[in-house]
Amino acid sequence: MALVELENLTKAFSRDSQPIVVFDGLNLEFAEGSFTALMGPSGSGKSTLLNLIAGLDRPTAGTVRVAGAEVSAMSPGALADWRARHVGFVFQSYNLLPVLTAYQNVELPLLLTRLSAAERREHVATALSVVGLSDRAEHLPRQLSGGQEQRAAIARAIVSDPTIILLDEPTGQLDAKSAADVLALLQRLNAEFHKTILMVTHDPHAAQAARTLLHLDKGVLTA
Amino acid sequence: MKFFPLVWANLTRHKRRTALTTLSVALALFLFASLRSVVTTLRATGEVGSETRMIVQSAKAIVFFLPMSYRERLLAVPGVQAASWANWFGGVYQDPKNFFAQFAVDPESYLDVYAGDYDMPADQRAAFIRERTGCIVGKSLLDKFGWHLGQNVTLTGTIFEGDWPVTIRGVFRSLDPVFSEDAMLVHYDMVYERYPTWVRPGWYVLQLKNPALAPQVAAAIDSEFKNSSDPTKTGSERAFNASFVTMWGNVSFLMDSIGMAVVFAILLVAANSMMLSARERTNEVGVLKTVGFGDRLLFGLVMAEAGGIAAAGAVLGLGAATVLWPAIHFSAMGFLPGFRVTPGTLALGLGITVLLAVASGLLPALSAARLSAVQALRHVE
Numbered sequence: 001m002a003l004v005e006l007e008n009l010t011k012a013f014s015r016d017s018q019p020i021v022v023f024d025g026l027n028l029e030f031a032e033g034s035f036t037a038l039m040g041p042s043g044s045g046k047s048t049l050l051n052l053i054a055g056l057d058r059p060t061a062g063t064v065r066v067a068g069a070e071v072s073a074m075s076p077g078a079l080a081d082w083r084a085r086h087v088g089f090v091f092q093s094y095n096l097l098p099v100l101t102a103y104q105n106v107e108l109p110l111l112l113t114r115l116s117a118a119e120r121r122e123h124v125a126t127a128l129s130v131v132g133l134s135d136r137a138e139h140l141p142r143q144l145s146g147g148q149e150q151r152a153a154i155a156r157a158i159v160s161d162p163t164i165i166l167l168d169e170p171t172g173q174l175d176a177k178s179a180a181d182v183l184a185l186l187q188r189l190n191a192e193f194h195k196t197i198l199m200v201t202h203d204p205h206a207a208q209a210a211r212t213l214l215h216l217d218k219g220v221l222t223a
Numbered sequence: 224m225k226f227f228p229l230v231w232a233n234l235t236r237h238k239r240r241t242a243l244t245t246l247s248v249a250l251a252l253f254l255f256a257s258l259r260s261v262v263t264t265l266r267a268t269g270e271v272g273s274e275t276r277m278i279v280q281s282a283k284a285i286v287f288f289l290p291m292s293y294r295e296r297l298l299a300v301p302g303v304q305a306a307s308w309a310n311w312f313g314g315v316y317q318d319p320k321n322f323f324a325q326f327a328v329d330p331e332s333y334l335d336v337y338a339g340d341y342d343m344p345a346d347q348r349a350a351f352i353r354e355r356t357g358c359i360v361g362k363s364l365l366d367k368f369g370w371h372l373g374q375n376v377t378l379t380g381t382i383f384e385g386d387w388p389v390t391i392r393g394v395f396r397s398l399d400p401v402f403s404e405d406a407m408l409v410h411y412d413m414v415y416e417r418y419p420t421w422v423r424p425g426w427y428v429l430q431l432k433n434p435a436l437a438p439q440v441a442a443a444i445d446s447e448f449k450n451s452s453d454p455t456k457t458g459s460e461r462a463f464n465a466s467f468v469t470m471w472g473n474v475s476f477l478m479d480s481i482g483m484a485v486v487f488a489i490l491l492v493a494a495n496s497m498m499l500s501a502r503e504r505t506n507e508v509g510v511l512k513t514v515g516f517g518d519r520l521l522f523g524l525v526m527a528e529a530g531g532i533a534a535a536g537a538v539l540g541l542g543a544a545t546v547l548w549p550a551i552h553f554s555a556m557g558f559l560p561g562f563r564v565t566p567g568t569l570a571l572g573l574g575i576t577v578l579l580a581v582a583s584g585l586l587p588a589l590s591a592a593r594l595s596a597v598q599a600l601r602h603v604e
Contacts, residue, residue, distance in 0.1 A: 054513065056512070056513060056596040076517075080520075084516075091510075095507075095510045098236075099232035099233060099235070099236045111225050111226060111229075112514075
């Protein structure tokens with residue numbers, strides 16, 4: 001069953017009054033529980049695709065549907081609420097808030113829910129435990145290694161039990177050992193917790209961790 | 224409340240900057256409240272005075288003396304119960320900056336006319352009346368100079384030139400702002416002795432039998448002396464005090480203008496600081512939007528930061544002005560008796576605080592709310 005459905009997706013930018021077409025009628029589906037790696041050269045539209053699925057950007061034409069909800073038709077306010085409940089997003093550069101501890105960073109999505117402080121504590125503790133950072137809860141991002149920061153970012157992405165986890169080059173700034181740890185964690189989230197994962201990467205080794213591999217070139221799926 | 228840690232973390236991100244901005248706001252509000260209090264105190268000063276007392280002064284100007292013979296004629300006017308007189312003495316103590324109000328008075332009649340407006344032991348009153356070089360001082364003035372009862376104090380005359388050694392024979396507490404605790408009373412006779420051909424009463428203070436007859440009494444007095452070489456101007460004590468306030472000219476406008484200019488200058492500082500802070504965090508705004516923080520929530524969080532800085536500044540600035548001036552018994556050497564920050568000024572200060580918070584936070588808050596997540600995430604410092 002398709003969790004993410006992209007129908008006749010068109011996305012065009014205008015840069016220096018020059019139109020740039022990223023997607024022109026793209027059709028694509030991601031099944032629930034899938035772990036897909038999306039590869040392709042720079043400018044192929046990988047990150048734009050993630051942004052469109054996450055509702056961070058709007059398509060020029062076509063529809064984006066996630067778990068039955070038409071993301072591309074939502075108002076900005078509704079999109080923010082939807083994102084909080086359904087999307088976990090992981091960035092290449094971790095993007096933890098530097099003034100918050102690992103615990104507080106992970107707690108951020110839960111502040112948007114009606115959970116009590118005790119319930120939030122429980123959820124954060126679970127997420128940190130899953131990524132193996134229970135003992136680093138009170139550390140600020142600058143006190144963590146790159147791998148630990150990315151694991152904290154993954155904990156932030158999974159803490160609200162989202163419908164889909166989107167990762168944009170999650171191992172791009174990590175050493176081999178840390179990258180392997182993160183990829184193993186993603187595999188575990190997919191296999192053990194049945195999370196649907198879509199990962200954009202340049203790294204063929206990272207892509208091997210996924211169960212499905214797609215190539216995108218100039219907005220077109222090539223394999 | 225659950226967002227408080229986030230707001231607090233952002234406020235304490237650059238502790239020095241936040242502290243300096245807060246102190247700027249505090250200083251602005253302190254100055255505003257203090258300058259505004261000059262205005263309110265001046266206005267209040269113009270409103271003190273008894274309904275049963277009237278002041279007779281020269282119709283030409285307050286600086287012109289009135290003949291001593293007027294006393295008996297004033298007492299003869301129907302409705303006048305008692306009469307006393309006083310002069311502005313205008314001396315300084317040790318240094319010109321140690322200036323305070325001094326009046327040369329007829330002790331017994333003057334203290335009788337103002338009975339009920341001050342509190343002083345009877346023996347001290349008697350000692351003052353008895354000794355021509357004696358004086359009495361307000362408790363506030365005594366404390367300010369560290370004087371004590373029986374101490375010899377030498378005043379240097381600025382109007383009545385020369386050194387004037389006097390002995391403190393009494394210390395009074397004010398029961399009404401009209402009888403200022405920052406003042407000293409000396410004997411009129413002491414001055415008269417040295418300048419017998421020059422000095423005369425500066426003004427007369429009348430005690431009325433019936434305050435309702437004040438207009439008639441004033442008209443009768445001014446009519447009595449209308450064709451003399453020293454015509455009079457008679458009015459209520461309140462009007463007399465108010466005339467001193469008008470001598471300050473348009474100081475109220477000046478004080479208000481300076482106060483608002485200071486607030487506006489600090490508003491620019493606070494707004495600049497908030498803009499800088501928000502610009503530094505553009506990428507984080509993108510992250511929060513990605514997590515699911517809505518535009519309104521982000522707007523509210525930035526406004527909360529601006530509100531936090533303004534509120535802390537208000538507590539410090541308005542609090543300091545409210546506590547400091549009464550604590551040091553400030554009265555501008557008696558010219559601003561009862562100087563304090565009024566509830567009205569505090570309310571105005573709080574209103575300015577709200578305006579300051581809104582004005583300094585609005586642009587960065589709108590900017591954070593309107594920015595798209597993708598644009599924000601692309602932002603590089």
